């Protein structure tokens with residue numbers, strides 16, 4: 476580099492002095508080779524945010540290029556794991572010696588997983604939004620992992636009201652004390668018989684967990700799998716008619732308000748060893764134009780706020 480180039484970050488005086496909590500860049504686009512348990516390293520198209528604190532009150536600014544190049548090196552020469560994130564954050568701070576004592580980084584990407592159909596044995600891809608937020612302060616690294624899981628929720632209130640209408644329709648159609656079994660069976664297979672259906676909605680569970688400090692690897696697939704098997708009605712990829720019928724059965728047998736979904740997930744996460752967790756459940760109502768939402772946290776001191 477020509478020696479004569481001005482270096483504002485080093486030489487210029489700050490217009491105003493003072494400490495800043497975070498300075499850096501957001502939405503940096505980069506491919507990342509993700510390492511997570513159970514999958515071979517897979518390339519994801521990520522957006523990253525990189526920040527350091529500006530603790531030197533007199534300094535003009537931080538060195539954005541050093542954060543950017545450290546991220547670029549991780550993208551080109553390494554894989555994304557708790558270890559490489561720790562190394563990256565350490566590098567953010569060592570390249571800002573005298574300026575910064577804390578660092579943080581975020582990665583957002585879509586993880587595509589191969590998912591099996593319910594009964595037919597087919598397979599298809601399904602995408603899950605993932606966010607990893609990590610920070611390093613006073614020598615301690617904290618890593619949060621967040622996943623979004625889309626599922627179907629059928630309203631228990633609507634189901635009960637629909638069942639009542641079916642009972643009324645039965646009373647109207649079969650007023651005699653004795654009924655013909657075959658005729659009832661045929662009638663149940665018509666829309667006059669099943670006169671009403673409950674409403675369901677596409678719903679999203681967003682679950683954020685704080686990894687144990689000793690975690691050597693991500694286990695994103697296990698987190699997603701356990702959320703899906705707890706809720707029981709995840710949206711499907713490949714669907715043949717037998718799968719659709721099984722999905723209808725699962726919906727009918729797992730009626731849920733947003734409170735039910737959030738409570739089930741709370742029980743699931745309480746039984747795991749995460750330092751902390753945050754759950755947000757959004758039911759994008761088909762009855763209303765607004766959404767039904769439930770939020771829960773583990774409830775530890777200095778942990779996630781609801």
Ligand SMILES: Nc1nc2c(ncn2[C@@H]2O[C@H](COP(=O)(O)OP(=O)(O)OP(=O)(O)O)[C@@H](O)[C@H]2O)c(=O)[nH]1
Pocket residue numbers: 482484535536537538539540541
């Ligand atoms: N600190 C800071 N830099 C910015 C901002 N917007 C753009 N930049 C640019 O980020 C670029 C990289 O800054 P540095 O990391 O200091 O670049 P450099 O001096 O070539 O790199 P080093 O020799 O490692 O210090 C500079 O060209 C800045 O102009 C901003 O708001 N703050």
